[in-house]
Amino acid sequence: MTQFEALPYRHVLTVPTVPTAVRLARETTEDVLTELGVNPRHPTVGPALLILSELVTNAVRHAAAASPQTTVIYAAGEDCLAFGVHDRHPYQPSLYGAATVTEGGAGGLATVMELTLGLGGTAVVRGDADGKGKSIWITLPF
Template identity: 70%
Template sequence: MSVQVEAMPYRHVLVVPAMGSAVRIARETTELVLVECGVGLRHPSVGPALLIVAELVTNAVRHAAVSSPVITVTYARGPGAFAFAVHDRHPYQPALFGALGTAPGSGLAMVVEMTMELGGTAVVRADADGRGKAIWITLPV
């Protein structure tokens, strides 16, 4: 799947404090955004999208809260694709595809596996200053 996120016309941004309640808020917001942009909750990508966003926000809360008091979830929707990014200000950038080989069964490996099974993409994009990153997931819808 090769969709340029920048070309996706629909955008929504959620900013939450880096605490446990962020996971529920991000998951519920993801459902609302999907419905708002015309994706039915029974679409085969919806369940995995909800699990993936919950896992990425959980990781940000667990591992980045000290450096990043807030977490930003950005959503984008374009023809045939739904994308979302979880951003924090912790400098560590995980090797997404390395997780499959070095940490099978981990949450990050599950994120990559589910994304690939659906024909989507997963990318880590560093902040310009190197002190944060966003993990972008793009799924077909």
């Protein structure tokens, strides 16, 4: 697994945990990728934007009451992009259990995991030291 702290490029975005956060996080991701010199038509870009949108949407839907702000942390190296979505809600979802699509279609985390694993990426939930929040980190190869 990539050590996020060791990646040379870092960017942090903190937004209110409201529906407009999804659009702002997506636009910021596009800007970050442009700064990195990533071709917007690279096959990883579309799925990365969808993954990020799903994670921020989940924070808005499920964590807003406990987490007035959501933070998106971007880290990148020459061959990978990593991003984490952090909120202050204590629930830590089981990402790999979400990879199983249930009857009625895929949920947000199932979509996240299907795309992440399909691209050869990784996903991990990291709890805050105080147990009152978490970050979901995604790493995707470029």
